[in-house]
Amino acid sequence: MRNTTNAEKLSKARIDTxxxxxxxxxxxxxVIDCNIDELYYSTFKAVRDTSxxxxxxxxxxxxxxxxxxxxxxxxxxxxxxxxxxxxxFKGHVHFRGKDIYHPSVDATAVRRFIGMxxxxxxxxxxxxxxxxxxxxxxxxxKGPVAEKVEDALKRSALWDEVKDKLQKSGxxxxxxxxxRLCIARAIATEPEVLLMDxxxxxxxxIATRRIEELMVELKTRYTIAIVTHNLQQAxxxxxxxxxxxxxTSDGGRxxxxxxxxxxxxxxxxxxxxxxxxxxxxxxx
Amino acid sequence: MSxxxxxxxxxxxxxxxxxxxxxxxxCGFACLSVLMVALIMLEIAKDAVPAIRQYGPGFLAGTTxxxxxGQFGILPEIWGTLYTSFLALLIGTSFGVAAAIFLSEGxxxxxxFQILKAFGLQxxxxxxxxxxxxxVLLKNLIELLAAIPSVVYGLWGLFVIIPLIRPACNWLNLxxxxxxxxxxxxxxxxxxxxxxxxxxxxxxTITAISRNALVSVPPKLRMAAYGMxxxxxxxxLAVILPTAARGIAGAVILAFGRALGExxxxxxxxxxxxxxxxxxxxxxxxxxxxxxxxxxxxxxxDVGVLMYAALVLLAIxxxxxxxGSIILQKASAGQEGGK
Numbered sequence: 001m002r003n004t005t006n007a008e009k010l011s012k013a014r015i016d017t018x019x020x021x022x023x024x025x026x027x028x029x030x031v032i033d034c035n036i037d038e039l040y041y042s043t044f045k046a047v048r049d050t051s052x053x054x055x056x057x058x059x060x061x062x063x064x065x066x067x068x069x070x071x072x073x074x075x076x077x078x079x080x081x082x083x084x085x086x087x088x089f090k091g092h093v094h095f096r097g098k099d100i101y102h103p104s105v106d107a108t109a110v111r112r113f114i115g116m117x118x119x120x121x122x123x124x125x126x127x128x129x130x131x132x133x134x135x136x137x138x139x140x141x142k143g144p145v146a147e148k149v150e151d152a153l154k155r156s157a158l159w160d161e162v163k164d165k166l167q168k169s170g171x172x173x174x175x176x177x178x179x180r181l182c183i184a185r186a187i188a189t190e191p192e193v194l195l196m197d198x199x200x201x202x203x204x205x206i207a208t209r210r211i212e213e214l215m216v217e218l219k220t221r222y223t224i225a226i227v228t229h230n231l232q233q234a235x236x237x238x239x240x241x242x243x244x245x246x247x248t249s250d251g252g253r254x255x256x257x258x259x260x261x262x263x264x265x266x267x268x269x270x271x272x273x274x275x276x277x278x279x280x281x282x283x284x
Numbered sequence: 285m286s287x288x289x290x291x292x293x294x295x296x297x298x299x300x301x302x303x304x305x306x307x308x309x310x311c312g313f314a315c316l317s318v319l320m321v322a323l324i325m326l327e328i329a330k331d332a333v334p335a336i337r338q339y340g341p342g343f344l345a346g347t348t349x350x351x352x353x354g355q356f357g358i359l360p361e362i363w364g365t366l367y368t369s370f371l372a373l374l375i376g377t378s379f380g381v382a383a384a385i386f387l388s389e390g391x392x393x394x395x396x397f398q399i400l401k402a403f404g405l406q407x408x409x410x411x412x413x414x415x416x417x418x419x420v421l422l423k424n425l426i427e428l429l430a431a432i433p434s435v436v437y438g439l440w441g442l443f444v445i446i447p448l449i450r451p452a453c454n455w456l457n458l459x460x461x462x463x464x465x466x467x468x469x470x471x472x473x474x475x476x477x478x479x480x481x482x483x484x485x486x487x488x489t490i491t492a493i494s495r496n497a498l499v500s501v502p503p504k505l506r507m508a509a510y511g512m513x514x515x516x517x518x519x520x521l522a523v524i525l526p527t528a529a530r531g532i533a534g535a536v537i538l539a540f541g542r543a544l545g546e547x548x549x550x551x552x553x554x555x556x557x558x559x560x561x562x563x564x565x566x567x568x569x570x571x572x573x574x575x576x577x578x579x580x581x582x583x584x585x586d587v588g589v590l591m592y593a594a595l596v597l598l599a600i601x602x603x604x605x606x607x608g609s610i611i612l613q614k615a616s617a618g619q620e621g622g623k
Contacts, residue, residue, distance in 0.1 A: 043407045083510060085390075085397055085415065086406065112513030122504035125527045134522070135512045182508070189512075 029056035031193055031223045032077055032114070033094040039072060042086035046072050050257035051091075052242045054193065059215060059224045061238030061263070063231060065278070068244040069255025070227045071197050077225060078114035078195055079107040095193075112139060115191035119198040121178035123170030123185070128153075128162050131170040131181055135189040152188035155221075156180045157214055176207025183214065187222065194218065196226040200233065212237050231279065234263065241266040243275045325598065332595045335588035343592060349558050349574070351582075356589045358596065360558045364568035365597070368475060368554065369543035371564075372482035376543075377536050379483070380490025383426060384532075387419050387491070388498040389520060423495060430488040438552030441481040446472060446553075449480070453565050470565035473555035479564070481549050486539040493538065497531025498524060530614055537608030544601045547572035571597040 032054040039047040047069040054060045054077070062070035072081065079100060081087045092099045100110045112135075123131050132149040141148065149166075153159040158180040162173070170181055179199060186194060196215070200208040208230075215224055215237050228234050234241050242260040246253050259272045270276045295303075335343070339356060346357015386392060393415035400406040400414065453470035460466045470476065501524050509519040525532075555567020556577055571593055578590055 042412075078511070080507070080511060083507075085393065108510075108513050108515050110513075111511055116511035118504060118507060118511070120504050122502070122508040124505060124508065124523055134509075138512060138514055138518060138522075185508075185512070 029058075030054065031056045031095065032225070033092075034073070034077060035091045035093070036073065036076060036089070037091040039069070039076065039081075039090070040086075040088040041084060045252055045254045047244075047255045048247070050242075050244065050255070052257065052260055054223060054225050055240060056223050057219055057221075058239040059219050059226060059237050061234040061241045062225070062227045062244060063229075063234050063241060063278075064244035064255070064258075065246060066229075067253055067255070068246045070244050072255065073244070074195050074197055074225060074227045077193070078111045078116055080111070080116065082107045112189065113191050114193045114195060115186035115189070117179070117182050117186050117194065117196045117199045120202055121175055121182055123173070123178050123181050125169065125171060127167045128170050128173070128181060129166040132184050132188050134185060139189055141189075148188055149184075152184040153181075155187060155218065156184035157210065157217075158184055174207075176203050176210060179203060179207070179211060180214065183211070183218075187218065191222070193223045193225065196224065198227050198229060201229060208233070231267075235267050238263045243270075243272075243278065245274050245278070328591050328595050328598065331588055332591035333588075335592040339589070339592065343589075344596065347558065347560065351578075351586050356586075358571065358574070358593050360560045361569050361571045361574045361593065362596065362600075363560045364475075364554065365544055365570040365572070365600070367562075367568070368478050368482060368550065368570060369540055371475070371479040372486060372543050373536060373540050375479065375483035376486040376490050376539060380487050380535070380539070381494050381532060383487070383491045384494035384498055385520060385525075387423050387426075388495050389516070389524070390419075392418050392422060423492070426491050427488045429484060434485070434546065434548035435552070437481050437485055438549040441477050441549060441553045442473070445477045445480055446470075449476060457565060464562045465564050467563035468561065468566040472567075473553050474565050474567045475554065475561075476564040478550050478554040478568075481553055482543050482546055485546060485549065486543050489539040489542055490535045493535030494528070494532045497528040497535065500531070501527045530611060534608055534611045537604060537611060541601050541605045541608060544604060545572055545597070547576050551576045571600075 030053040033051075034054065035051040036047055037049065038045060050069075050073055052060065052062070052073065062073060064070050075081045076089065076093060077095075081089070089101060093101055095110070095114065098105070115135075124134065126134075129146075129149055132152050133145050136145050136148055150159065150163075153162060158177060161177060162168075162181075165172075170178065173181060179202075183194075183199075200211050203211065212233060215226070218224060219239075226234075226238065240261065241263045243258045243266060244255050245258045247256055248254075259266060259270060259275045261271075266275065267279060270279060335356075339346075343357060344362065345359050346355070347359050348355045348357055349360075350356075396415040396418045397406055400408070400411055405411045450470050453466075453476060456466045457469045505523055505527060506519060509523040514522065550570050551573035554570055554573055556569050556573060557567035558569055559566060561568065575590055575594055575597070578586070582590055
């Protein structure tokens, strides 16, 4: 009798685990669920009707022509848009099931869990070591800082190039190295999600390729969302791709999501005419 | 070449002449300015030579100034000049840098925006521009402080500041008189009123230059810090101030140069007493005030002594200014890397 109970318990536990993983599959492991109904800068409507699920350990790319609001959407995901005066937003962005735009949520706290890498490499005017340690100190990290710094630099494939000059200024590095330093700085605190806003647009093709390889490596530990102008780049690295386009019908320039799906489907078999045209390069 | 293209032509002869003339004119004016500085220094040095021969370096260490006995020493004045300037710099820098941060980091713009928002006017075509304008307006107001004549500052110090602070000063002397800083009573003109007025006079220099340094910190660095989840204070303290530090240091040193040379207000407020004291309430004297007070009645033989004092003041000021410009140069070189 007792044995059966134990067996029952065991099987129940198994079922629980199975159910939990089933639940996770049902929500497809979505880390950030972004639903933008309307987004304004002052009186200018910048984005409408865009919902993009960012899935765990996947790279989600946002593509589209200039001014379609893909960077704006990305900046919504960690509330960087809050820094723009006159920014207003209707909709919700769920991170770990909680709306990050809820009044009780502190924007700076959100940014500590959702890191960001910018278009221009922007290391601080301090040493390479201090650049990477910046986030650790910000979070009053009590553990071994030097180890974490080394780890982050190794994971961003920069360690071998800088290990002998950690006390040199971060600005002394080349553009590609600076960008990898910024990635190291962002991942040193192990955020769950890494947002990358055209991280390669200021870099040469070799540096670009290194960053792309890096992204693919990093996705085993982090979830990545990237904005890119480069269709080949999205095709090479992204698991999921969202295509945004500009709606000029009411006289404004309002971006919206045209199509979202697996990258293979978006690039090889797009459903929407706009997507087809854009991928074929018939407009930019 | 005119047969190749109808429109493009080489510069005409007159254009070339104007170009050359303009270049020489600018060169001439620039050289004249430099020559002027050199001439002034030469003239002062020449007049000071007899006094330098007579009194030697002991002049710098002497503490009495008595034209009747012919005893001259400017140690109290050197002390007073450096002491008042240093204290004024301390106060002026705290207020000036704080004002610069307030005027460059969007505090004011945000506050104005919130006020407008409360009335639903934040996107009003005219009022909506207020947040951005408010900072510039306030910055200009602070810079207006530099336009007030020195003698007005002096009068204001005499008739407003001294009566205002005297009760507090004397209370401090009564209760905390054992601290050397409060060692004497404030009877009238003294170090503290001079320092307060001097601090206000150098405030616009510090605010304007510091604000420029803060504003020229690349926005991408700000974004990087905010993107890491830093609060506004953390961003300002850990990233923006260090990046702008050299520009701010340049501002402070330029202001120091100004404070050292300030004459009229100090002559009116510092008390003109030949005394070395750390007490804030004691009267003192500065080199510039000494010169201003003694030149009108100086006998011919004493002019050389005053010139010697002027030379010392010039040397101190020049030294500080040269350091200031070197720091500014380095600051702008540092910002190039931050592009």
